[in-house]
Amino acid sequence: MEQFSITKNCTTLFHGFPLIDLSKPDSKSQLVHACEEFGFFKVVNHGVPIKFMSELESEAVKFFSLPLSAKEKAGPPDPFGYGNKKIGSNGDVGWVEYLLLTTNTESDYQKFASIFGEAAEKFRCAVNDYLSAVKKMACQILEILADGLKIQPRNVFSKLLMDEQSDSVFRMNHYPPCPEIDQESNGGNLIGFGEHTDPQIISVLRSNNTSGLQISLKDGNWISIPPDQYSFFINVGDSLQVMTNGRFKSVRHRVVTNSPKSRLSMIYFGGPPLSEKIAPLPSLMKGEDSLYKEFTWFEYKKSVYNSRLADNRLGLFEKI
Ligand code: AKG
Numbered sequence: 001m002e003q004f005s006i007t008k009n010c011t012t013l014f015h016g017f018p019l020i021d022l023s024k025p026d027s028k029s030q031l032v033h034a035c036e037e038f039g040f041f042k043v044v045n046h047g048v049p050i051k052f053m054s055e056l057e058s059e060a061v062k063f064f065s066l067p068l069s070a071k072e073k074a075g076p077p078d079p080f081g082y083g084n085k086k087i088g089s090n091g092d093v094g095w096v097e098y099l100l101l102t103t104n105t106e107s108d109y110q111k112f113a114s115i116f117g118e119a120a121e122k123f124r125c126a127v128n129d130y131l132s133a134v135k136k137m138a139c140q141i142l143e144i145l146a147d148g149l150k151i152q153p154r155n156v157f158s159k160l161l162m163d164e165q166s167d168s169v170f171r172m173n174h175y176p177p178c179p180e181i182d183q184e185s186n187g188g189n190l191i192g193f194g195e196h197t198d199p200q201i202i203s204v205l206r207s208n209n210t211s212g213l214q215i216s217l218k219d220g221n222w223i224s225i226p227p228d229q230y231s232f233f234i235n236v237g238d239s240l241q242v243m244t245n246g247r248f249k250s251v252r253h254r255v256v257t258n259s260p261k262s263r264l265s266m267i268y269f270g271g272p273p274l275s276e277k278i279a280p281l282p283s284l285m286k287g288e289d290s291l292y293k294e295f296t297w298f299e300y301k302k303s304v305y306n307s308r309l310a311d312n313r314l315g316l317f318e319k320i
Pocket residue numbers: 171173193198205207213253254255265266267
């Protein structure tokens with residue numbers, strides 16, 4: 001287990017982060033505040049049917065319960081498919097296995113058909129139902145944010161996710177129980193997914209009721225987020241930070257293992273088309289200079305692929 005990082009035990013659950021009720025009309029100023037102060041919030045009354053969440057979870061449990069040799073038939077993640085412990089190709093590892101899928105093609109499912117047989121169709125339907133509801137909610141949040149920022153058009157962010165060419169990704173992570181950790185690390189936690197920010201515009205995370213997600217506050221302190229299987233957790237991504245010229249912050253986060261329970265999470269990463277120029281919106285600049293050099297999503301993504309998870313990946317694109 002030596003190759004895995006261990007972090008100091010920080011298991012006290014923190015409740016002081018923003019909770020947004022999407023059904024309340026006053027959510028827009030709260031949403032803007034949450035993106036400025038935390039880059040992170042929890043959403044309730046989100047409109048995604050619980051049935052879609054539980055059906056996909058049960059499909060994911062079925063997949064991750066298969067023997068390793070069967071799961072590996074859906075790998076390696078190049079970039080889509082099954083991966084185990086290795087995250088990316090630059091030396092990051094974690095106590096995690098995962099499935100990375102595209103959101104707008106049917107191509108991934110060829111790989112699964114050979115493993116699941118007829119059940120592949122059930123898996124595909126569960127992913128599609130879940131993703132269409134989650135994408136709708138993500139767009140609703142982005143539109144409320146545009147209102148809250150008083151910018152037009154309302155779909156200035158959401159249209160990037162709605163675009164047919166949107167380069168969005170879907171990931172299911174399984175963190176197996178890890179019972180031997182307490183003896184080895186004097187009570188520390190093994191890193192399941194190392195600290196990083198998400199490069200896209202917005203990420204929508206849902207997990208089972210096992211804790212493990214931690215976010216870094218502005219002062220650099222890490223806090224543990226209490227799990228809630230019926231709600232969603234939203235991360236501001238690097239691209240949204242750039243589009244708001246740094247007004248919104250992409251949140252640094254990580255997952256630590258929580259033995260002896262396994263954690264299962266599913267994350268929709270809403271991204272723009274590859275050719276999209278990622279730059280501060282002129283309507284938000286009010287005479288300020290851009291903090292960032294100009295780049296396309298393709299250029300940023302390429303740079304991210306060549307970096308380590310914990311690197312300050314936007315740093316290369318900041319104006320000095
Ligand atoms: C990621 O996959 O980028 C994560 O941050 C994982 C979060 C989780 O699994 O809860």
